[in-house]
Amino acid sequence: MATGRGFYRSLVGKKIVMGVTGLIWVGFVVGHAAGNLLVFRGPEALNSYSHFLKSTGELLWIVRAVLVVALVLHVIAAVQVTRQSRAARPVGYAKQEHQAATFASRTMRWGGALLLVFIVLHILHFTTGTVRPAGSFSTTDVYANMVTSFRIWWVAFFYVTSMAALGFHLFHGAWSSVRSIGVSPVSADPLKKKVSLGLALFLWLAFTAIPVAIFAGLIG
Numbered sequence: 097m098a099t100g101r102g103f104y105r106s107l108v109g110k111k112i113v114m115g116v117t118g119l120i121w122v123g124f125v126v127g128h129a130a131g132n133l134l135v136f137r138g139p140e141a142l143n144s145y146s147h148f149l150k151s152t153g154e155l156l157w158i159v160r161a162v163l164v165v166a167l168v169l170h171v172i173a174a175v176q177v178t179r180q181s182r183a184a185r186p187v188g189y190a191k192q193e194h195q196a197a198t199f200a201s202r203t204m205r206w207g208g209a210l211l212l213v214f215i216v217l218h219i220l221h222f223t224t225g226t227v228r229p230a231g232s233f234s235t236t237d238v239y240a241n242m243v244t245s246f247r248i249w250w251v252a253f254f255y256v257t258s259m260a261a262l263g264f265h266l267f268h269g270a271w272s273s274v275r276s277i278g279v280s281p282v283s284a285d286p287l288k289k290k291v292s293l294g295l296a297l298f299l300w301l302a303f304t305a306i307p308v309a310i311f312a313g314l315i316g
């Protein structure tokens with residue numbers, strides 16, 4: 097136990113926790129994107145997929161619990177890593193150097209904060225229906241929930257912006273997490289960077305296509 101705490105106290109320990117919990121979310125998001133793309137096959141396909149997920153009962157709640165725990169740990173570790181690296185440099189740079197590394201970490205923090213806000217609002221929007229106009233939420237017609245939402249320009253815009261943040265966050269995060277976990281060695285032209293770029297592009301495209309296609313009237 098003491099060893100576990102000692103491990104977590106180190107910067108590397110926290111980064112490993114961020115990496116593992118981030119990868120859990122990547123796994124979920126890949127499945128979620130593939131499932132949501134069924135919207136292009138029509139109401140029947142998307143709604144039966146949603147019905148199938150809800151019919152898994154306990155399994156669904158286990159997945160939800162794992163995701164919540166992973167998210168909480170990810171955010172706590174991110175806040176602590178930020179504090180720890182700031183404490184290591186109590187006096188700021190006389191001149192801010194906008195190097196690649198600092199740019200990446202800044203976008204990770206701001207993009208990560210936006211994603212956190214997105215996830216909370218997204219669940220209230222599509223899972224519980226709390227932040228929707230009265231009478232516009234159906235627990236069985238997910239297709240209609242999507243179409244009525246993304247016909248509103250600012251809802252579509254919020255999703256498109258958040259998905260850009262997701263793309264950046266994932267590109268840097270997926271790439272650096274495998275390095276933190278130590279799965280892949282440091283190299284000049286790493287395969288993991290290309291895989292992360294491909295993954296980030298796929299997810300960004302898949303998730304952006306949905307609100308854009310609905311807003312443009314191509315679906316619905």
Ligand code: HEM
Pocket residue numbers: 125128132146147149160163215218219222223238242255262303304306307
């Ligand atoms: C255009 C992008 C997205 C669309 C259209 C979308 C759509 C949906 C829909 C319709 C649901 C409710 C599913 C149902 O009731 O059967 C849902 C749930 C959810 N979405 Fe998304 N989603 C998008 C992006 C994301 C992203 C990027 C994340 C994570 C970073 C995410 C995380 C979740 C979570 C955690 C749930 C709750 C699942 C549950 O516990 O039932 N979604 N999404």
